[in-house]
Amino acid sequence: MTAGTNAKTDPLFREIGASWCWLLVGPVSAGAMLWIEKSNGYGWQLSVPLLFLVLVTSFIALQVKAARIHTSVELTHKTLRQGTETVKVAEIVKVYPEPDHPLASEKELERWQSARALGELVGVPKGRIGIGLRLSGGRTAQAWARRHRHLRAALTPLVEERVGTDELDEGPEIPPDAGARP
Structure with missing residues (x-):
């Protein structure tokens, strides 16, 4: 056992509830929106993709935080x-x-x-x-x-x-x- 660890308080089993990796859905959705706009000939218009980025990322962050509290x-x-x-x-x-x-x-x-x-x-x-x-x-x-x-x-x-x-x-x-x- 290394110094600074305590075998009585170390977890024997642990589940975190949810992963912060889900936050990557926000940037992916914004990137998909940019690609859809560009491929349809509208050019690079950042307002809708930025809205997707902010809304999707913040909603998922709220869900992940709740899951990490209540289902861990x-x-x-x-x-x-x-x-x-x-x-x-x-x-x-x-x-x-x-x-x-x-x-x-x-x-x-x-x-x-x-x-x-x-x-x-x-x-x-x-x-x-x-x-x-x-x-x-x-x-x-x-x-x-x-x-x-x-x-x-x-x-x-x-x-x-x-x-x-x-x-x-x-x-x-x-x-x-x-x-x-x-």
Whole structure:
């Protein structure tokens, strides 16, 4: 380990939410507008391409910034951060196994699949897959990530090491609406 790094605070898993590379769409759209104008015989008129450059780039910058705040995930030895909500790993009692049926199927779902999603968003963000968690106090929640299997693989040993594998199967049954938002 090098000086200045701390193994307890280094992320075990991290997703940034969105890439700033999307901002290149603004200049590309402006360049496409310039090419369309020139190829149609209008010459080099910069007003419309500049408008495209400013509007498209600023709109996408706003979307990327929001995605980086609200759909980022970070797991350390002590905390799991989902968007702006942070849960201590010590509060996680169990990581449920992967469901038998996906959320989109018409078959019976696992109880945790209808629990609230961590973070300030109403549900699991688009393009992410939920991971069932039993929290202290009998609460249930869903963690989520694009690379959900990697998050599950990093989170499960942390919980099992602290709780123990024998204790994971014990505990009260959780009603289907436990942890749901009103």
